[in-house]
Amino acid sequence: MKTKILLVGGRNKAKALAVSLIGKGYHVTAVNDTYEDCLKLAEINKLDVINGDGTKPFVLEDADAGSADIVIALTPKDDENLVICELCKKRFHVKKTVAILTNPKNTPFFYKMGIDSVVCAITAITSIIEQQAFMDKILNLLPPSEGRISVAEIPIPASAPAACKKLWEINLPEHAIIGCILRGDTILVPRGDTRILAGDMLVLISSSQQEPAAVKELTGR
Amino acid sequence: MHLLIAKKPDDKYTIVIGCGRLGANLANTLSDEGGNVLIIDRDKDAFRKLSPSFGGLTLTGDATDIDILQEAQISKADTLVAVTNSDNTNIMAAQIARELFQIKRVIARLYDPERECVYREFGIATICPAILSANEIDKILSEAGISDNDPEEEGQ
Numbered sequence: 001m002k003t004k005i006l007l008v009g010g011r012n013k014a015k016a017l018a019v020s021l022i023g024k025g026y027h028v029t030a031v032n033d034t035y036e037d038c039l040k041l042a043e044i045n046k047l048d049v050i051n052g053d054g055t056k057p058f059v060l061e062d063a064d065a066g067s068a069d070i071v072i073a074l075t076p077k078d079d080e081n082l083v084i085c086e087l088c089k090k091r092f093h094v095k096k097t098v099a100i101l102t103n104p105k106n107t108p109f110f111y112k113m114g115i116d117s118v119v120c121a122i123t124a125i126t127s128i129i130e131q132q133a134f135m136d137k138i139l140n141l142l143p144p145s146e147g148r149i150s151v152a153e154i155p156i157p158a159s160a161p162a163a164c165k166k167l168w169e170i171n172l173p174e175h176a177i178i179g180c181i182l183r184g185d186t187i188l189v190p191r192g193d194t195r196i197l198a199g200d201m202l203v204l205i206s207s208s209q210q211e212p213a214a215v216k217e218l219t220g221r
Numbered sequence: 222m223h224l225l226i227a228k229k230p231d232d233k234y235t236i237v238i239g240c241g242r243l244g245a246n247l248a249n250t251l252s253d254e255g256g257n258v259l260i261i262d263r264d265k266d267a268f269r270k271l272s273p274s275f276g277g278l279t280l281t282g283d284a285t286d287i288d289i290l291q292e293a294q295i296s297k298a299d300t301l302v303a304v305t306n307s308d309n310t311n312i313m314a315a316q317i318a319r320e321l322f323q324i325k326r327v328i329a330r331l332y333d334p335e336r337e338c339v340y341r342e343f344g345i346a347t348i349c350p351a352i353l354s355a356n357e358i359d360k361i362l363s364e365a366g367i368s369d370n371d372p373e374e375e376g377q
Contacts, residue, residue: 055309057335079285079313083336086312091338105287112320 002027003069006094008054008084010074011037013100017072018047031063055083057091065092073099078106085115150208151179154218158198162218168192176206176214232257236298238284238314239305243330245270247302252277259293262305285313287321295322303329308336315345 005021007014007030014030018041021028029048030041038051052059054075065071071088073081078101085097098117099110110118156163162170167178167190181188182201188194196202206214215221233256237248240262248260249272258277262268265281282289284305295301301318303311308331315329320343327345331337334349 055336056333057338077309079307079309082313082316083309087336087338090342103286106285109287109317109321113316 004029004064004067006031006060006063006065006068006071006088008060008063008071008073008075009033009080010076010100011040013074015041015044017074018044022046029063029068031059055080055087057087060084060087060092065094068092068094070094070096070098073097076102078103082110082113082115085110086113089114148208150206150211152204152206152211152215153182154202154204154215156196156198156200156202156218160198160219162196162202163198164195166193166195170196170217172217173206173210173213175210176204179203179205233299234259234294234297235300235302236261236290236293236295236318238262238301238303238311240264240267240270240279241304241306242270244302244304247304248277249275259298261289261293285310285317287317290314290317290322295324298322298324300324300326300328303327308332312336312340315340316343319343319345 002025004027007017007028009032010017011032011034014032018028018030022044028046029050031050031052031054032038032041033051033053035051038049041047042049048063050059050063052062054060054063054073065088068088071085071094073084075081075084081099081101085099088094088097096116098119099115101107101110101118101120102122104120104123107118107120107123172178178190180203181190181194181196182203183197183199202218204211204214204218235251235256235258237244237251237258237260240248240260244260244262245267248258251258252275259280260268260271260277261280261282261284263281263283265279268279271279280289280293282292284290284303295318298318301315301324303314303318305311305314311329311331315327318324319327329340329345329347331340331347331349332351334352337347337349340347
């Protein structure tokens with residue numbers, strides 16, 4: 001049995017997500033309240049499209065929300081996303097509900113209301129822009145746990161203070177470790193006596209607050 | 222007038238969300254009764270609907286924004302009434318008031334009675350105009366039914 005995913009609202013986001021999820025073999029249904037958007041969505045192969053307001057229980061019923069495994073609320077309005085997810089949870093007993101959010105301050109409230117996963121587009125985008133603008137050459141791979149932990153790839157040039165030092169000689173902050181060293185084609189899981197060489201690529205795992213301090217310790221910047 | 226003066230000043234603090242016909246009317250009434258009222262609306266032109274004698278406060282902003290609610294000193298409120306024209310906004314504002322600020326009495330208007338299941342669990346009182354109107358019309362019809370013989374005289 002295919003995993004069923006219900007996408008509610010959203011125009012471009014719904015389109016892109018639908019294409020990607022169908023490609024991965026999921027059964028996807030999209031609900032949208034604008035007829036023109038529905039026509040666009042209907043061009044996607046194998047996608048079921050329902051025209052209607054997803055905050056209304058009968059529309060969700062038409063979309064067979066009761067049999068969905070995951071519901072993703074993508075409308076641009078936070079209150080609508082909240083209602084969609086709550087209806088799906090309470091009325092249709094959907095296992096997992098995901099909401100996107102425009103106001104980052106509402107994130108804890110959404111979790112408190114029982115929504116399983118909250119994605120704040122603005123926080124995600126601003127953090128990417130910040131990285132691009134201020135930390136060049138350093139690539140944040142992923143921000144797990146809502147951005148409290150960060151995983152970053154850090155290149156070590158010859159001029160870096162950490163170059164040619166053993167790991168235990170480097171005074172890293174408390175909540176930071178080097179998880180992996182990429183040296184040419186080899187991958188090293190470092191120990192205290194592993195020496196960092198110029199040209200290495202370090203994978204740094206740290207708390208978001210201490211990341212800049214750790215980066216400074218390693219690269220001097 | 223005598224009655225109004227004789228009444229003890231009511232120091233209950235009520236927040237009304239949405240300055241439409243219902244919200245404005247309610248705010249006017251509460252303010253006339255001597256209560257502390259603050260009314261929130263997204264659109265500052267909406268406050269024109271308030272009567273000139275309105276003695277409460279107005280605040281322009283989105284009531285689903287926690288900062289706006291804090292600016293309205295929501296933690297001091299005894300009652301919150303959510304009567305915007307959007308059911309979803311009413312649901313969200315009412316839930317924030319109930320769950321994050323533990324407001325004792327939270328009332329929300331809901332056009333669509335089908336969404337009520339979301340509220341019930343949270344102890345939020347709901348007012349549904351469609352159901353109230355249906356009941357009222359039903360009452361008028363049944364009254365008319367009794368005096369079927371002489372509808373002219375009964376004239377509503």
